[in-house]
Every structure is written in structure tokens, then in C-alpha cells.
Amino acid sequence: MISYNEMATEDFVVQGFRAAAVNSGIRGKDRLDLAMIVSDMPAVVAGVFTTSLVKAAPVLLDMERCRTGRAQAILVNSGLANACTGEEGMRLARLTTAMAADALNIAPELVQVCSTGVIGQQLELACFQRGIPRAAQALAADGLAEVASAIMTTDTVRKIAARTVLIDGKPIKLLGMAKGAGMIMPNMATMLSFILTDAKIGHDLLQSLLRKVVIKTFNAITVDGDTSTNDTVLVLANGLAEHLPLTEDRPEALSAFAAALEDLCQELALMIVKDGEGATKLVTIRVQGAASEAQADQAARAVANSNLVKTAFFGEDANWGRIIAALGRSGAQFDQHQVDIAFDEVLMVKNGLGQSAEVEARATAVLKKPEFVVTIDLHAGEGYKEIYTCDFSLDYVKINADYRS
């Protein structure tokens, strides 16, 4: 694994991709707020989008274009979400991609577009008229890291990571970036992630891989239980690496690539949780022994999203009563007299009963750590799920209540 801190500048590069970020005026005069990522040739695209019924205009447009299986550029802005903007919002989403296509001399259908920021306000066309040509001119192979900066909103750290995997003795590069920190000031909880690779792979296969990977990674994190209108994960694969194409006939090569993709997405997803608004701790909620995987998911999410559990984590209190109360209302089926709960390796609850004060003291010591695992065994079957969450601090309320005051 190459983590962000260890990455040298050359790690931010993938052959055949160029990028640039500029200030276009959407967010004042200084911040990077508009960016483009461009492949030298049409690439295979795969995308996973918000499950919310309320989808932003760029999401609707990307979903439509993703079905063609090809894309060559991503246009992204921060500051405005272009969500709840009606027909005018759709018109502007199409128009801005046409402007980008024009500047890049490619077909508009090959441009994906993402927005993040305030819901309900229309994009200002002038910013795109100003920003797009400048971004197109500035495109450079080493520009990807700047895109990761341009998409930050309440994020406190830039989220970028890379993997290299050898297939047929040839290196395949995967570079990923993400944004998201809970609720993005002032209106949105958007998570965006772009993954660029030189792998050779078809659209259907990449799409099905991405779906599976997202379930285990980006869809297994929660900061505040809210889903955004703009959540988007896009993968562009330009096929420049020298390996033989990845196909279902080559399960070993495919699973090596899938593992690298999952590992990369997992690193980005955990970066988001750690940077959760006001978060001070990264907590893994691991449910095992559920009656089904779906019930493991229900149980883990109920615990991971409980304000009472999350405030107890913030208070460094091994408050297992709140965990068992969340399990009880989760909808998962189990016998309360068979539940075990451990904080890291400290078994705090056995058969639904709390253990000694000495055990609780050791559990409390675990909660003082910046990262720990809560393992819940329901003893009701084989269902297993891990969900990644953070604690719930005073700063979360401050960030989300005070921004206009």
C-alpha cells in the first residue's frame, strides 16, 4: 500500500491523463473551484451514483452518459451543487459540458460533470465561461493533485491515494481522489471520487466490479447517516497499460485488479470518515453471526449512526447499553441473551450481560485510542458486515449550525 503521506509527486500521475484546477469565481477570488480531468483518448467509464430519489442535475446527466460506456473528460466544480435547480439546472449541466467539449475538441457526450456545494442555486455561467478555457489550457500530467484540492469543501485534508498492480508482468496504475467530510458547507453531504487507471477493461466488467467494490468501501462509511443528492464515484480506464485485456476468462488477473481497486477505494473511504466533520475517532463496527448479511448490515448501520453511541465514543465511554439499545431497534433478529460485544480484544458483554468493572476499565482504555473496532456477535447465523464510522463531537454541531451566523 502506498498511502498519501508516502507518495512522491510522480505517484500522482497516470499515463494518458492530464488535469488542471483553476479559480473561476464560484467561490470567491482565491480558492480552486473548477477542474478538469482529461484522457488523451476516449476511455472506458464506470459510475456509481447516489441512491437518493432527489438527484442533482449533473448526476442525472452522468447516469445517462455512463450507459454509453465511454468518457474522455470530467468537469467538476465546488461551491454549488446544481441540485434542486429544475430544468434550468439540467440545461446548465449540458451547456457546461458542451463548453468543456468545445475547449477540448471532443464530443460533449464524452464529458462527465460533477458539482458539489449549495443546493438550490443556479450555476453562474460566467464562471464556467471564464474557467473552462483556462483549465483546458493548463492541463498537465502532474495536475491531478490540484484537482483533489479543488474539490475540497469542509474537508480538512486532501484525499488522494494510488496503487500499482502487476498483471501479465506489466504494471497497472490506479490513482484515486475523493472529497467528503459529512455535510459539506453549507448544504450538502456530497461524496465525490474519481479513479483513473491505465487498465484495459470493458465497460460492463468495470461497472460490475465498481458496484461490488463501492458496497464494501464508500457505501460502508457513515459520518451522519445522510445521503447526498450528488454522490458520485467515476472510474476512467484508458487502456494504455501493456497487459492483456482484463476479462472474465482470466479470473486471476481480474481479481488482482479488483483487489487493488477495492484497496484504493477503502483507503479513500476511510480518509473521508477520519475527516468526518468534527470527528476525533475512526471506529469500525463489525457485526458477525447475524441471521443474514442484510441483517448484519442493518445492525451495523443502526449502531454506526446512533447519535447516542457516537456521543459515547466522543466521551470515551464504553457504554455498551447504548449499543445494545441500537441493536434492539435495528430490525435485525437475535436473542438478546446471546449477544457478545467487544471493544478491540476486550469482551465487554457476554451473553447479553456486562462483565466486571475490571473488564470495563480495559474497554475504556480502548475507547481512548484514535481508532478501534467494536465487534458484535449476534449468534444468530453467518451474516457479516463492517461499517466505518466516526464519533460525534461538539464540533459537528458547531460546523452545521453556525455557518451563516
Add this chain to the structure above:
Amino acid sequence: MISYNEMATEDFVVQGFRAAAVNSGIRGKDRLDLAMIVSDMPAVVAGVFTTSLVKAAPVLLDMERCRTGRAQAILVNSGLANACTGEEGMRLARLTTAMAADALNIAPELVQVCSTGVIGQQLELACFQRGIPRAAQALAADGLAEVASAIMTTDTVRKIAARTVLIDGKPIKLLGMAKGAGMIMPNMATMLSFILTDAKIGHDLLQSLLRKVVIKTFNAITVDGDTSTNDTVLVLANGLAEHLPLTEDRPEALSAFAAALEDLCQELALMIVKDGEGATKLVTIRVQGAASEAQADQAARAVANSNLVKTAFFGEDANWGRIIAALGRSGAQFDQHQVDIAFDEVLMVKNGLGQSAEVEARATAVLKKPEFVVTIDLHAGEGYKEIYTCDFSLDYVKINADYRS
């Protein structure tokens, strides 16, 4: 309506009921922590209990006894929840009701028992041995208000209210009390309510009335979305009022009684929301035009429980983007281009689009009020639901994170 502040001492009395509260040592040496309510004769009982799979020992015992249709006493303690206490907890629940029955010279099966407080610790029998005989001796017609005090935990106000309804020209009295303020320190979000009446009514009818009323009142409030292991609403009806029995053959009389019961429960339920931990505002989330009542309920609860919506209320920000984002993930079906949202009478969103800055200024003025209504019209059908919630302040986190520090 007689509200708490207007009530004279005689309003805390219902003929045929006596009560007392004492300090038994469960919560130190000074606080009232053990109470009994006793009817002079066996009364008709109805009960509604937590939907959590994890049910406290007293809840399991009450559910069993409630089916007999008769009860003569309620024994209640605060400080310990007797939840997640296994077989020993069940034994202690039975034993303490037997002790109360003994002191009152009635059958143990006629005693209901409620506990609220810390999960996972066993009751101390010595406290009950000390407290029960003293409470039995202190029983008095004017002791009911003290019970309302004894069941308070993180509550900041005592919750008690009354109604009188004339049926057949005769007055029927209903006196209700409740506790609950979000999460009860240190582990529980318990809501308890006891309603005493001299009405003449059968068990099955009272039980079915209570179920309907609870759906609209106690089950329509939310402070933090967590359900307790101990939630209990009990009604005791001793039949001493002089009206003819309430039966399904007399729909007019029955609906007058039902209306009084609902009105009383509504007042108590709203007292709980207003006293929600850290709450500064009481907000009604009204969803209309949903595809079904179930979808109206889903939509209203998603908004009422969204931390992002609730922190915006605290920040007095007419942040409709967060509301529409919560609606989008609620599971309710609607066309995002047909959604209207009003803050009191100010229509902030029309057909999914925000209105002018002038309208937003008026909406912001609404949010500065201590109580307001958010009306959401999904234009998808006839489904209707109101859910009552509070805002989410810094104090909520402080209360729930700091209690052991």
C-alpha cells in the same frame, strides 16, 4: 385544555387512586427514586410497550400481566433500567412486585412494574426492601404529583396534565404523567407514561384505543431517533365515574373519551419533545400529499431525525436543501419537481425550487421562533403524517458525552 401551569392541586387527584414517592437509596440519599400508584380496587389496564427487540425485564413482565386485563398498582423506580440483566433481572422484577403486592395486600399479578436508568446493572434488593413499605405507608390521594417527580431523570421539568370529559352528563377524569428527555443519563432513552382515569371501560376496548392514540402522540415524537428498551405507556381505569360503561355500541361517548385521551397524551408527548436533551425549539414536521400514510411517516421521520436538518434548526437557518436531501433518502416516492416546503405560512420551496431572497428572509424569521411547523407537500397522493421533533444543539452532545467525565 388544562395545562400543567394552570393546574390547581386538586387537579392532580383521581378518585380511587393513591400514590407516594420515596427515596430508597437507588439514586443517593436525597432524590425521589421509588414510587407506587395504587387503585383502591382492581382496575382495567391497557399498555403499549417498546418495539425494540431488546426489552427490559419489567417490560417483559408487564406485557405478560397486561394480557390479563387487570391491574391494581404500578411500582416504578428510576436510576436503574433492569435491562440486559438476564434471568436475575427477571427474578428481581417478579420479586419486587411480590414485595409491593405484599405491602398492599393484593395479588402480585396485579402489580405492574417500570424501571428507568442505567442498562446492564442489577437492581439492589435492599433499596426495594427499604422503599416499598415506606411508600405503601405514605400512599395518599394527593401523592400523584410526587410520582411525576420521582420518575424524572435528565428531564428538566415535571410532566403532568389532566383532562375532564363529560359523558352521560357525568365527569370522567384523566390524569397523565410522563418522563423522557431523549437519552436518559447515563444509558437510556426511556419514555414512561402513566394515565389514571375513573372511566368505566373494558380491557379490549381500552387497549385498542390506547394503541391508536399512542401512534398519533407518543410514537409521533422524536428527540434523537433512538428507541429505548424500557418504553412503556400504562392506563389504569378504575370505573368509579358514574357514566354508563363505554362500549363500541356508543360511538359518540367512546369518541369523546378517545379525544380526551388523545389530547392528554398529545400534551404529555409535546412536553417530552420540548424538554428534549439540549432542545431549544419544538418543530412539527407535517408531510402531506404522500403516496400513502406509511410513506408520509417515512418522509416525516427522515426529516425529523436528520442531524443536518436539526442542527440547521438550531442555527435558525431556513436550510431547505437539507430537508429535500432527507426526503430524497427517506424511501418515500415523489417527483422532486413537485415538492413544496413551507416554514409556517412562508412557502420557501415551490415545485422543488427555492424562492426569492425576500421569501427566505421571511422563512428565517419563522425559524427564530421557539415553535414552528414545517409543511412538506409531496403532491404524490393523500398520505398525511405529523411528527414532532426538536432542534439539535451543542448541549445534546455535552449531555450525552460528558456524563462520566
